Amino acid sequence: MEDVQGRADYRRIDINKVGIKDIRHPVRVRDRTGYEQHTVATFNMYVNLPQHFKGTHMSRFVSILSSHDREITVESFHEMLAEMTERLEAGSGHIEMTFPYFINKRAPISGVQSLMDYEVTFIGEMHPDRHETWVRVAVPLTSLCPCSKQIAERGAHNQRSLVIITALMNGFVWLEELIEIAEEEGSCDLYGLLKRPDEKYVTERAYDNPKFVEDVVRDIAARLNEDDRISAYQVTSENYESIHNHSAFALIEQDKRGYDSPFPCV
Known part of the structure; x- marks a missing residue:
């Protein structure tokens, strides 16, 4: 079948970022206590698109995300950024991974413990x-x-x-x-x-x-x-x-x- 995305485009306008947004995937993050938190992150994945290409291959973003471990780690996040940029033949790539992160806090006087959640985002950017x-x-x-x-x-x-x-x-x-x-x-x-x-x-x-x-x-x-x-x-x-x-x-x-x-x- 014809690769429509690979057709030439004659408008001569580069696209800074093109890709997918708001796709969720399990992640695993080690905290300062030595334990690993298992949570779910929302991913945004983009590459640049040179002016001579009509479109990018959107399915490859999902394929790259799914090909890694069932739970993505900080280490595989870095690997995924490099793989995405290479597989999509892009000059630059950008990934955002946003997830809730929990810390067990003690109240200042009574000492009772409870969880506080914070929104954390890893932002990876690869350029030449x-x-x-x-x-x-x-x-x-x-x-x-x-x-x-x-x-x-x-x-x-x-x-x-x-x-x-x-x-x-x-x-x-x-x-x-x-x-x-x-x-x-x-x-x-x-x-x-x-x-x-x-x-x-x-x-x-x-x-x-x-x-x-x-x-x-x-x-x-x-x-x-x-x-x-x-x-x-x-x-x-x-x-x-x-x-x-x-x-x-x-x-x-x-x-x-x-x-x-x-x-x-x-």
């Missing part, structure tokens, strides 16, 4: 001149407004915040380490289960540690700047305001290598 793997963690926090605390006679308004750190590493960094950096720089971190003494603690901790959205991203950036294992990063914070009909947002990008390379999209 470089091969990069970025790690993204999305961490929910509490933030308390310094201005509200300053002007109010009773209390201060706080809100749920979402911090996203996207980092390019040149050394090994546990996911837990990135998550802890974000949590430690909010007004207070979140817990799955709290007793009354814990609720008192987290409420008062947030009140004693007010931060604007700008403070959060700057404090996290300062931590990442000091870590030689991190070559480049993007950090964002969004406050889902409790007294406004809008969110507050801040972003910092830094490439410590001195390159002017693109960052993964927000």
Whole structure:
């Protein structure tokens, strides 16, 4: 049968990314405790398409995903990126693997344990001149407004915040380490289960540690700047305001290598 995708195209327009989105597959990730978490990831898989090709072979993406272990690991993720770029005869490839990651946290006073889930994404990019793997963690926090605390006679308004750190590493960094950096720089971190003494603690901790959205991203950036294992990063914070009909947002990008390379999209 004729390979329609392989026909010539005469519009002379390159396509930056073409492929498949939102396909789910089991994955296996080792955590800092030494155990392996078995979870399900959502994959986005793309390659570039030169102007002289009409289309790419969409079925090959699924075939590559299915040909690996039943549960994909971080190691096979890297192998899959190289295989995808080669099999689709592309100059560049891009894979995103997003999955829930769980950490068992103890409440600050009572010590009761509960699971917190975080959204983690591995982003692999292969180009003729470089091969990069970025790690993204999305961490929910509490933030308390310094201005509200300053002007109010009773209390201060706080809100749920979402911090996203996207980092390019040149050394090994546990996911837990990135998550802890974000949590430690909010007004207070979140817990799955709290007793009354814990609720008192987290409420008062947030009140004693007010931060604007700008403070959060700057404090996290300062931590990442000091870590030689991190070559480049993007950090964002969004406050889902409790007294406004809008969110507050801040972003910092830094490439410590001195390159002017693109960052993964927000």
